[in-house]
Amino acid sequence: MPSSNIKFSSLSRYLVATALMLATLNACSFDSLVNVDDPESGRELSPGAISSREGGLGLYRSAVGQLAQGISELSRQVGAFTDELAVRPASSDDHNGMNWPDDSRLDSTNRWGERMLASSSYAYLHGARVRASQARTVLSKFDDPSYNYILAATYGVEAYSIILLAESMCSGIPLSEVPFGLDVEFTGAIPTEQLFTTAIAKLDSGLLLEQDSARVTALLRMGKARAYMGLGDYEQAAEVVADYSETDKFELTYTLASPYGSPTSTYGFWADTVLDINRGNYNLFEMVNREGRNGIVWYQDPNKIDPRLPVTLTEVEGVAQFATVVRQRKRMVGNMPFPLAHWVEAKMILAENYLSKADPQWLTELNSARRSVGLSDTTDPGTSSARVDLLFRERAFWFYLDGRRLADYRRLINQYGRSIATVYPVGVYTRRPGVPFYGEAYVFSPPSSEYEHNYKYDGCIHRNP
C-alpha cells in the first residue's frame, strides 16, 4: 500500500537515523569525549602530575618532613606529660583552655583520652607513613636503581612512624593505608607487638634493597633495633647494632625559617612552640627539675651543668609565682640536626642487653658514651634495680626532648615490672603548688576523629601504661 510505504518508510528512516546516531555516539570513545585535564591550581597538583620522578621525590620529602613534625609534636607532648617540661603559668592563653597539664585527671575524663597535641603528633606520624608508602609506589614505577636508597629510606620513614606510635600510645593503633590513586583502606586496632613486627618487616625490606647510602642503612638498622627493644628482645636488638660506629647516623634537620619568606610562618620542630620563650603567646613551656615524686634532677648547680643538657636560668619579669625560668639549651636555635639514628643509642641498647644478662660490660658501654661528651665515668650502683635506674637516667639525659621518655616509662613498667607510682611523675606539679596533681598513668589513645571516621576502629585493645 502506498500509504503504508510512506509511513513505514518514514519509520525505517527514523530508525536508521537513530541507529546511525547511536552508532556514532558509540564510535566515539565516551570517556575520551568527557575527559578533561586534571584541575590545576597555583599549588594544587593532580595525582597525574604527581606520577613523576619529581612527584615521587616530593612525596618522599613530605614524608620526611612529616616524620620530623610528628617527632617534634611528640617530643613536646611527651615532655609535658613526663618530667621534662612544664607549662608556664599566667600565660595569656590560660583562659583559652591551653593550660592542659594543669588538668590532673588526664586519663580519666575523656573517653578517648584525646589531647590536642596528641592528635597532631598522631596525624603527622601517620602522614609520614602514608606519604612514604606513596612515594615508593610512584618511584618504583621507574625501575631506576639510583632511587634505591630513597626507596629504602621510605621503608625507614614508614617503620619509624610505626615504632613511634607503638612506643608512645596504647596497644591497638590502626594503620590505614592510602594507596596512591586508590581508595583508602581502613584498618582496625593493631596490637603494639604487631606494630613492632610490622616495622621490622618493613625495615628488612629496606635492607634488602641494593643501595650504597650508609645514612639510610644506619636508619634502617637502628630502627630495627629499636623495634626489638620495644618487643623486649634485647639480644636481637643488640645484634643489629653491635657494630654501629660513630659515623653511623641519620639526622633530620629543622629550622625556624619559612620557605615563603614570612617570619611569622615558622616551620617545623620544637623551636616554635617549646623553646623560644620570647615568642609571645608561644612561651608555654619551660624545663622543670624533679617533677612530681619521681622526676629526675636535671640540674643541681648552674656551675655543674650536664653537657648533654645545657640550661640557662633566666629571671623573668611578670611571672607571678616564680621569677626564675629554666631554659634548656639543647634545642634552642634553628637549623639544627636532630639525630634519628645515632651511635649513642646503639651504646644504650648494647648496655641494656648486657645488663639483662648481668654482664659488667653494660657499664663500659654507658661510660663509652659519656666520655664522648667529656663526662666522667659513672659507677656501678650495686643493685640490679639501681643499675636499671642508672641506665634509664642515662637514656633520659641523652634523649631529653627527643620524645623518648614516655616510651622508657612504659618499658620500665611493662618490661621491668616497675609500678606506675614509681615511674610516672606522680604527685604535685612542682611549679604550680596548689593546682591539681598529675595523674598516675597516661593513655595516649587515638584522637576522637579516629573513632569517628574510621569505621573499623573501636578503640585501644590495652591501655599499655
Place this chain on the structure above:
Amino acid sequence: MKCWRNLWVGGSGIAGCMMLAIIPMTMPMLNAQGSQTTKPAPKSGVISIRLESVNIRKALQEIASEAKVTLMLDGNDVKLKKVLSDSVVANFQAVSLDNAVAIVMRNTGYTGVLSSDGRMLMITPVKTSASESVSTGMVSGTVVDSAGGKGIGGVTVIVTGTRLSAITSSTGAFTIRNVPVGSQSLTFKLLGYASETRNITVESGKSTVVKVTLSQAISQLSGVVTTATGERRKVEVAHDIARIDPEIIMQRAPVRTFADLIEAAQVPGVLIQRQSGAPGAPSKIRIRGIGSIAQSNDPVIIVDGVWIDASVGYPSRLDDIDPSTIQNVEIVRGPSAATLYGQDASNGVIIITTKRGQAGPTRWNLNYSRDWGNTYGRVPYAYVGFGRDPALGATVHCSNLDVLEFRCVQDSAVRYDPNSSLLNREGVETVNRMAVQVDGGSASTTYAITATAMNTIGVNRISPIDKIRFRQLGYDYSSKFERPSKLDRRNITSNFTIIPRSNLTVGLSLVGNQTSLKNNGIIYRMETSSNTQIERDFSTDTIQYLRQRVSPTSKENPIRSDATIVGTAIKWNPRINWVANGTVGYERGGREESVYQSNAHCDPLLPCADTTGNRFESTERRTIQTVRLNTSTELNLGSTLKFLEIRPSIGADFRKENVSVLAISRSDVPPGEKSITSGGTAYPNGYRRADATAGWYINSTIGLFRKLYFDLGLRQDIGSAIGSSKNTKYPKLGTSWLVSDENFWRENNIVNMLRLRFAVGHSAVQPEVADIRGFYIGAFEYIDGKFMRSVELRSPSNPNLVPERATEFELGFDTDLISNRLNLMATYAHSENRNTLVTRELPPSAGGVWGNTRKENIARIRNRNFELTSIGRVIENQNTLLVLNYTLTLSENVVKKLGKGMLPFSDQSVARVQVGYPVAGSWVKEVLGYRDRDENNLISLDEVILSDSAVYVGWSQPRYRASYGATMTLVNNLTFDARFAYQSKYVQQYTRENRYGAEDKNAPLQEQAYEVIAGLTGRRSVTDLRWNSASVTYSLPSQFVKPLRARSISVSLQGSNLGLWTNYVGRDPGVNSSILTSELLTDDGTGVPRPRSYVLDFKIGF
C-alpha cells in the same frame, strides 16, 4: 473532464469536525488541539494528520496518502509549481478529504477535484463565475483581549461551515472575503482564550464589521511547554511545569533582576534567598528544598538551549539575563521532570526563552522606569559594651559571648541611634532603567533585538559624622565615597529566526551583558588594647560600632563582569512526522575584581597619611560549550489505530565547562597607586578547572484516545568525574489522564475539567573531578639543611564516588471549576536524594594532617513538598475583571541517613546536619525563663535561665509559604494589582548590633532576654507577611494613542516591599548575608535590608 467532481461545489462544509485552520508560516505556530476540554468528533473516512512546516506539495501528498487516493498534478502548470512550494501548517483531526484539500489550497487559486471513482485527486485552477462574485460579501473586524482591550494577534476566525477563515494580525484585525451572503456564524479560537461564536448576516457586495472580545481561559493546561525533547502540549506532560510571562509580571511589580522576576512570579516550590538589598547582591534559587549537603543546590539554567553558568557569584551570573529580554521562563521542578536534562538536574531546571520577533512591520517598544527606594522600619538603638579583660586588665569591647565566657567584665554600654542625623548612612536608592526593543521581519526571517541599560545607586551613603571625621583627618573622601554602592548594567539580546526552506528553521540568539559594580567605602578598624582589629566594612555593613578609637581607611572595590551567550538552534522537518532539533551553544563569562585597601594604622585624632596599601585583583574566565541534539518523530498509525499516538524521540547532549581564575594580591602598594603592577610584593595564585558531561536519552510519549498519555524515558550519562563505568542511567515514567474527557464523565458546571497526573523519575548531581581523583598541593620541606620542593596530599582520591541520585515521584491534579472561573493545580512531590555527598573527615590514620577530607556518598535526604496554585475570576464582565490567585507551599526536609559513624556536624555550633532533622537545622540553647529580679527594667545575664543543651529551633527554609495576589482591570484600560507573601517556620540568625541593646530599658523584657544571650542563641524562628508589591497601570485608549502614531502607551506606578509584619527582631529576615558560603548559615548581620521602592514605569510601542 466530466468525470471530475469539483470538490467545492455542493461540498458539505467543514461541519464542525475541523479542529484547526491553516496557519501561515509567518505567524506563530498554534497548537493543533485547541481547548483540551473539546472532544473530537470522529468520523469515518476522515483525515487526521499534522502538517508542520511543509510545503503544499508535501501536504497534499500526505493527505492523499492518508485518504488512500492518488494525487495528480499538472507538471506543465508553472503557477501551480510555485503554489506547491508555498508553506503550510495545519493539523487535521477527523477532517474530510474535501475540507482538508480545501484548507491546504485556500487562497491559492487552485482546488482539488476527486475522480468519480474516488481514487484520484487532481489539483486544478479555481473557476469563478460572475454569479458567485455577486453572492458574497466581506467580513472584517477586530478581536480584543477582555483584560486590557488590546488587539489579539493569531486568533483563528472561521466562517462556520465553510472553508473560509483568517488569522488576526498583531493588532487583532482580520478580513475574510467572498463570504456567502446570508446568516453566517463566525468562530474565534486561540489557545489560552475561551472560544467565541458570533452570528452575523452577510449582505451581497457589502462589508460586515465585527468586534469580538476574547477572555483569557482560566485553564493552565493550554499551550505548550518546553521539555528536554522539544515542545510538548502541556496536557501530555505528567509533571508540573510553571511558566512565567515576564511581560505580565513586570507590569505589576518592579523587576530589576532575574531573581526579582522569579520571586515576583510566586511559583510554589521555588524559593528565592537574597543575600542583601544592596545593588548587585546575588540571590539563590532553591527548588523544592535542599537535596545536597556538599554539592551545589543550584538549578540548571538554560537560555535559548544554552546551558549557562548559574553559580552564585557577586554579582550573580543569573543577573546576566535581563528580565526585559525574556519572552518566557519555564521552571521544571524536581528530578521527575528533569530526568532528561542529565547530570546536575536534580535541583530543577529553569528554561529561559528570550524574546522572538514577529513577522510584519517593524515594531518598536520603549520602556523607561525610575525607582526611588529607601529602607524602612524602626531601627532600634544600638549598644556597644565596653569593659576590661580580666587577665590583662585592658579596656576592650565586650560582646555578650565574651561576657558569658568571662573574657570580658562589662562595665559600661554606650548607646547610639543608627538613625540619628549624624550616624544615619542610608539615603535614597535610585534606579534608572531603559529598554528598547525592536522586532519584525518577513515570512522567512524574523528578528528581535532588545537593549537595556540600568543604573543603580545604592541606599548607602556616607554619614555626616564620617564626613566630619575625614575632614579632620585630612582625608579626601571624594564623591566616590559619598554614595559608595553603584551598579551599571548594559545588556543586549538579539534573536534571529531564518526559514531558508519550508522544512528548516534556524534560530540564532545572542546575549551580551556587562555589569559594573562599585563597592567603595570606608573600613573602620576598632583598635582595642589587645590589638584585635574589628573591621566593619562601610560598603556592606548596616551599622557601625561606636565611632570611638577607630581608624578609618578607604577601600575601593570595583567589579566588572561580562557574559556572552551564543545559541544556535536548528529545527528540521525532513518528513511530516519527523523533527530533528539541534542546539549549539557557547557561553563565555568573565569577571574582574579589584580591591584596593589602604593599610594605614594611625590614630584617628591625628592626621594620617595613606602610606601603604594592599591590592587584590582576580580575573575569572568561564566558558561553557553546550551541544544538544534531539530527534523525534510522530508515529501516526493512521486510520487503523487512530486512537494511538506515539512520539518517540532520541537525543544526545554534551556540555563542557572551563574555568580559569587568576588572582594576584600585592602588598605594600605605594600611596595612590591602583595598579597591580606597581610596586610592592605580588602573590599570584589561581586555578584552572574543566568539567564535561555527555549523555543520550530515549523518550516516548504515548497517547491513547487523546486523553491518556504516558511518558517514558531513559537517560544515560557520562562525565569527566564519573566516567562511563558508573550506574548513571536515569529512568522516568509519567502519566497524564484527562478524566473529564472520558465517556463516563458527566458534563457539569462545577467541575469543568479534571486532569490527574503522576510522574516518577531519577536525576543526579555529580561530584567534581577533584573529588574522585584527589589532589595534592605543592609545598616545601626542610631536608638536610635546606628547603626542598615537596608535595602534600590534601584530599585522597575516592574512586568509588558516584553521583548523588535523586528519585522523585510527584502526583497531582489540575482542574477547572465553577464554569471555568476557578483553576486549581495541586502537586505533591516526594524526593529522596540517595548517595548524598558529604565532605567527610578522614581518620588521622589515613595520613591526613591538613585538609584531610574527601567526599563520600554516605547520606540520604528526603524532601517532601505540597504545592497548590489557585486562580479564580471573581468578577468578569464587560468593564471589570477581578482575578485572584493564591499559592501554597508546604516543605519538609529531613536527613534520613548520615553514614556509619558520621556524627552530627555543626557549623558555628548552631547549624547541624543531623539524622531526623533538616539539613540546615538550627540548634540553640533555649531561654527557659527570665525575671527582672532587681526591677530595674533591665534583664541582665544572671536574670536569664538557659537550657543546658541546645534544642532544635527550625530550618533555614520556610516550612510554610503562601502568596496571595489580586488583579483588577477596569474598562480594559486601568489595572490594579497587589501581591502578598507569607512565610513561616524558618530560622534566621541575628546579630547584636541591630537589635535591642542590653541596656535598653524600653525594650520588652523578653527581647532583652534574647538579646542578652544573643551570642549563645542568636537564632529566632521567623514568621513574616510581606506586602510584596502593588501597582496601578493605565493603558491609554487607542483614540489617544493613534494621534501620536503609536501602537500602545501605558504608564504604571508600582511599589515593592511595601510592608512587613514579622515576629523577627532584626531589620528584614528576607536578606541573608551568608548565603554565598553555605547552605547552613543564615545571618542578617551585615546585609543591607531590601529597600522599599516606588517605581514609575512608562512604556510606548510603535
